[in-house]
Amino acid sequence: MFEQLGLIGCGLMGGSFALALKRAGLVKRVVGYSKSPSTTERARQLGVIDVEAPSALLAVSGADIVLLAVPVAATEATLKAIRHLVTHKTLIMDVGSTKRDVVDAARRVLRDHVSSFVPCHPVTGKEVAGVEHADADLYSGKQLIVTPIDRTAPEKVQKAIELWEAIGCHVQRMTPEAHDAAFAAVSHLPHLIAFALMQSITSQRNGSDFLALAGPGFRDFTRIAASDPKMWRDILLANRQELVEQCNLFQRTLQALELMVETGNGDGLEEVIGKASEARAGWRMGPGRK
């Protein structure tokens, strides 16, 4: 049981965390801060937070647990704003989709108190953003990746794991590097591709005619292209090294397939499609599956 959660960023992810903790009886009081005062106010009106803080620092004041639920590019500035109130007693966590940049920022800013920081990535979300969509069930049954570094205090990692498990997450531990490589492949690259496909189609003269004919396959394939531009700009830039590597691997594979199409290599094409189809048909989303 925690006395006080300092929530920095009262959006979908942060708000849902506060609601889940409250429902599970794991926190007595939630003090929240968002960059936009109207968001903070709305979060209080909705009962997501109990007290509005006028600054990130004041949200942390008196908190034994702190969650940063801000865009990854805002992590460093947020840590700077709160570092004077972070002690070895505080448990700080984030919910960012990239982990190397977050860990680097935490090292730089928190210095000795980096031991209190447990980097986290809950593999969940919604199409829609904002505290209005906060949901106590958002984390339930989902994967949560923790990426502690050598300087992270083991008891803080343990505490974080217990907390996420208490609100229904399946926790997996990885290095920040392994995390970023994996999510470059299965999340960041698919987003980049979906954005590129939409751009490629809409920039053609007949693009809108083409789109008018698209069916359910296109609908599902491009769903992630509707994601928030600023958030995804930041994620793609934060993980640029791994993303570029995955993008190059993908392009080499696509070019090989394109060549098979161009030269009429039906056997080669069928072999690759067969493997891809088998791999995808056998895949199931969820914790502990391979």
Next chain:
Amino acid sequence: MFEQLGLIGCGLMGGSFALALKRAGLVKRVVGYSKSPSTTERARQLGVIDVEAPSALLAVSGADIVLLAVPVAATEATLKAIRHLVTHKTLIMDVGSTKRDVVDAARRVLRDHVSSFVPCHPVTGKEVAGVEHADADLYSGKQLIVTPIDRTAPEKVQKAIELWEAIGCHVQRMTPEAHDAAFAAVSHLPHLIAFALMQSITSQRNGSDFLALAGPGFRDFTRIAASDPKMWRDILLANRQELVEQCNLFQRTLQALELMVETGNGDGLEEVIGKASEARAGWRMGPGRK
């Protein structure tokens, strides 16, 4: 009202067409043929067809309407097998996902009787194949593209349009060329990309670990990668010219985006993602939408 439907290919698409026509009271008798005798038998047992024909030619014998529901690559051989029984009274249609190759095959094989052939592409389908999944509602509310050529008899086109509309389709008329360009962009290229992404991930050393972490975005993005290998090999090859052109356009766009990521061009990235996101968020699937 038709006397007899000759159905060649008693799978999901063909079977659903037979069921829809029967339910609408538009046909008295369905004579079916599939390459595999057990499929034809199963279609009769399920009441999808009334009579099993031992050959494609015999399925056409006595039919005033014929539907080819075979893989696009089998169109030419199928037309050759039935051409001796095709007259100027027959209405023949297909349901292939590509149209230029189908039209070319029809010209070559049917010669003067190409006037009886109305090339069709219903924009519908299911994840699962086979007559067991045939469904009288498969075409209901879906788009149907007809791509007549200058030699197609106008009264046959009219008859075909009325028939598809009677089973609930929204019919749109295009040239085979415009059809293939559009579907290269919104269907064939997304499939090629999805196959390439699965192949690119699974061929990496840590590929299965990566897949175990993938979430709902990946699930939807790669759904079409589970499609049938032979069917998609044929579609991709049949539309290779347009597909390669779309693939090259897409790769140039992706490379431009990748360069923005690599060089940290956040403004450029946000602009492209913003346009893509807006275009996708404003898009709705369905007839008559742009």
